[in-house]
Amino acid sequence: MMNFSIRYSVLAFFPLLAACAHAPQDAVESTPAPTGKANLEQIIETPKLNLPNVALTDRLLYEFLLGDIAMQRDKPELAAQAYLDLAKTTRDPRVARRAAQLAYEARQFESAVEAFKLWQELEPSSPLAKQMLLSLLLSGGKLQEARPYLQEVLQTDPANAGRTFASIYPLVARSADKAAVLEWMIDATHAYPDVAEGHLAVAQAAAAAGKSDLALTEAHRAVVLKPDWDVAVVFEAELYLNSDPAQGLALLQKYIQSHPDNRDLRLFYARALLNQKQFAASRTEFQRLLKDRPDSPDLAFAVALISMQMGEMDRAEQELLQALSKGGKEENTVHYYLAQLNEAKQNDASAQYHYRLVKEGEYVYAARLREVALLDKAGKQGEAREVLSRAVAKTDAQRAQLIMIEAQLLREEKQYEATYKVLAKGLEKFPEHPDLLYQTAMAADKLNKTELFEQMIRKLMKLAPDNAHAYNALGYSLLDRKQRIPEAMTLVEKAYQLAPDDAAIIDSMGWGNYLLGNLDKSLEFLNKAYAANPDPEIAAHLGEVLWVRGDQEGARKVWTDSVKTHPDSEALKAVMKRFIP
Numbered sequence: 001m002m003n004f005s006i007r008y009s010v011l012a013f014f015p016l017l018a019a020c021a022h023a024p025q026d027a028v029e030s031t032p033a034p035t036g037k038a039n040l041e042q043i044i045e046t047p048k049l050n051l052p053n054v055a056l057t058d059r060l061l062y063e064f065l066l067g068d069i070a071m072q073r074d075k076p077e078l079a080a081q082a083y084l085d086l087a088k089t090t091r092d093p094r095v096a097r098r099a100a101q102l103a104y105e106a107r108q109f110e111s112a113v114e115a116f117k118l119w120q121e122l123e124p125s126s127p128l129a130k131q132m133l134l135s136l137l138l139s140g141g142k143l144q145e146a147r148p149y150l151q152e153v154l155q156t157d158p159a160n161a162g163r164t165f166a167s168i169y170p171l172v173a174r175s176a177d178k179a180a181v182l183e184w185m186i187d188a189t190h191a192y193p194d195v196a197e198g199h200l201a202v203a204q205a206a207a208a209a210g211k212s213d214l215a216l217t218e219a220h221r222a223v224v225l226k227p228d229w230d231v232a233v234v235f236e237a238e239l240y241l242n243s244d245p246a247q248g249l250a251l252l253q254k255y256i257q258s259h260p261d262n263r264d265l266r267l268f269y270a271r272a273l274l275n276q277k278q279f280a281a282s283r284t285e286f287q288r289l290l291k292d293r294p295d296s297p298d299l300a301f302a303v304a305l306i307s308m309q310m311g312e313m314d315r316a317e318q319e320l321l322q323a324l325s326k327g328g329k330e331e332n333t334v335h336y337y338l339a340q341l342n343e344a345k346q347n348d349a350s351a352q353y354h355y356r357l358v359k360e361g362e363y364v365y366a367a368r369l370r371e372v373a374l375l376d377k378a379g380k381q382g383e384a385r386e387v388l389s390r391a392v393a394k395t396d397a398q399r400a401q402l403i404m405i406e407a408q409l410l411r412e413e414k415q416y417e418a419t420y421k422v423l424a425k426g427l428e429k430f431p432e433h434p435d436l437l438y439q440t441a442m443a444a445d446k447l448n449k450t451e452l453f454e455q456m457i458r459k460l461m462k463l464a465p466d467n468a469h470a471y472n473a474l475g476y477s478l479l480d481r482k483q484r485i486p487e488a489m490t491l492v493e494k495a496y497q498l499a500p501d502d503a504a505i506i507d508s509m510g511w512g513n514y515l516l517g518n519l520d521k522s523l524e525f526l527n528k529a530y531a532a533n534p535d536p537e538i539a540a541h542l543g544e545v546l547w548v549r550g551d552q553e554g555a556r557k558v559w560t561d562s563v564k565t566h567p568d569s570e571a572l573k574a575v576m577k578r579f580i581p
Contacts, residue, residue: 086099088118091118091122092122093119093122093123093126096115096118096119096122096123097119097123097126099115099118099119100112100115100116100118100119100132102115104116104132104136112136113133113136113137113140116132116133116136117133120133130149130152130153130156131153133149134146134149134150134153134168135167135168135171137149138168138171138172139171139174141174141175141176143172143175143180143181143184144184147184147187147188150164150168150188154192161192161195161197161198162195162196162197162198163197164197165188165189165192165195165197165198165200165201166197166200166201168188168201169185169200169201169204169205172184172185172205173204173205173208178205178208178209178210179209181205181208181209182202182205182206182208182209182211185201185202185205186202186205189201189202194225195225196221196222196223196225196226196229196232197222199218199219199221199222199225200218200219200222200231200232200235202214202218203215203216203217203218203219203222203235203236203239204235206218207239212239212242212243215239216236216239216240219232219235219236219239220236222235222236223236228259230255230259230262230264230265233251233252233255233265234252234265234268236248236251237249237251237252237272241272241275241276245276248272249269249272249273249276249278252265252268252269252272253269256269263289263292263293266285266288266289267285267289269285270282270285270286270289270302273285274306279306279309279310280310282306283303283306283307283310286299286302286303286306287303290303295326296326297323297324297326297327297334300319300322300323300326301320301323301333301334301337303319304316304319304320304322304323304337305337307319308337308340308341308344313341313344313345316341317338317341317342320334320337320338320341321338324338330361331357332357332358332359332360332361332363332364333361333362333363335354335355335357335358335367336354336355336358336363336366336367338350338354339351339352339353339354339355339358339367339370340370342354343370343374348374348377348378351370351374352371352374352375355367355368355370355371355374356371364392365391365392365393365394365398368387368388368390368391368392369391369401369405371387372384372387372388372391372405372409375387376408376409376412381409381410381412381413382413384409385406385409385410388402388405388406388409396430399429399430400426400430400433400435400436403422403423403425403426403430403436404423404426404435404436404439406422407419407422407423407426407439407443410422411443416443416446416447417447419443419446420440420443420444420446420447420449423436423439423440423443424440424443426440427440432463434460434463434464434467437456437459437460437463438456438457438460438467438469438470438473440456441453441456441457441460441473442473444456445473445477450477450481453474453477454474454477457470457473457474458474461474466498467498468494468495468496468498468499468502468505469495469499469502469504469505470495471491471492471494471495471498472491472492472495472499472502472504472505472508474488474491475488475489475490475491475492475494475495475508475512476488476492476508476511478491479492479508479511479512479515482515485512485515485516488512489512489516492505492508492509492512493509495508496508496509501532503529503532503533503535503538504529504533504535506525506526506528506529506532507525507526507529507535507537507538507541509525510522510523510524510525510526510528510529510541510542510545511526511541513525514526514541514544514545514548519545519548519549522545523542523545523546523549526538526541526542526545527542529542530542530558534562534565536562536563536566536569536571536572537569537571539558539559539561539562539566539572540559540562540569540571540572540574540575542555542558543555543556543558543559543562543575543576543579544575544579546558547579555579556580559572559575559576559580563576
């Protein structure tokens, strides 16, 4: 059985089925129970039709009641089947119509097709029966079976052929066989060469099937036949925007010049310009729209975002404030962008102010993290952790992220034991989260929990065998403790193979070669690492190798330059104390 997935909206061009169906239920409830033999027409009122002369037997009355009771008890499938059985028995078009309605509403595809076919057979003059049957078959992918019904609908109402073509394409578009849909659509429309909607339907099918040249030809034909039809113009422009953006924009501009009051098309044009990174032109179009609708916060917001994109921060700020003053637009979103703008202008105080005003919406989580980052930047780790506690995570990834951020704040305050406890507790909840596992291992290493550190890192290697930092962490830890040097170098070399441009890993390669006595090779690696990242620990290593090689002046320069920017570096202090008492 096929899945019945027809949405009511796709049949919008048809009259509502429910409006045309006369439910027997109401008539049954308002009709006294028959005292003897009765005709079916006595309990179902309807316009004059060619009706069968069927006696209302106890059995038929029971089946009517069964169908209605099933509906009342929210059993639509049972009700639909009951009325379909009744329709087959009575061959009454009114019952068939009711059966079709119930099967359609119950999403019973096969039953609905059967009921509509029966209704159409019993009431051949009903356009609704033909139209609904056609739509069901097309939506179910039964293109060839639908062909005669489409021809009948078109022949019955040729004046509305365009409306028919426009309405059937969304139904066939869901078929997986795009080539078959295109072939079917070409065949269905070939007898109507002057109907613009038919050409557009072919263009849409051709685009879906990857036939871009045919799609452009058919879309252009639709525009020629119906030059004021903006739907066709937009589709042709969209095709060009994918292959020849300048041509697509030119088409839109030409149409807008002759239809200056078409706001929807101008909005599409403004967005197309934005997508093509023509920011100034796009902003001009948005401003034109804003002039016509000065109270629109959405348009004011769009103009502001474009100004931000263009780097005109002061102007963008005024435009965002203008959007905020209009209301309507999500205020939380505007505050978020005002915060972003002020952060870009390095006005951290204003940025924090606007981040705090983001209370809900899609940016609330990001706003809390940026607020935390700015407080951390200002050295206010305690306040940052308080704000962090108010951040609401919606996914496990965000929950793990909050744990690691809290740990980072504690580590910056040199609360290493607390850092480890936070991470270890988090690892209990997410035992196989690679980043959390790595951070916990590093916190254990900081507390000289070397066995635990190595266990965690080796677990990480199994979970993420391409994680270069895992190999480097264990390898460098062994080098730093001058233990198992050959094994340590094997690990570091593995890391280097995975991430040859990582400065920390290059530093490990240099330090390992130094411990092995390969001073020239060591210096090569350390110079490369220091050039990539003048980290104080790398500076400490580079200076030591220079000193041992006899370049004491060079060593002093590296250390003194680094200590100017990293005066609190323990690594620099330790190495300088050893070599410069």
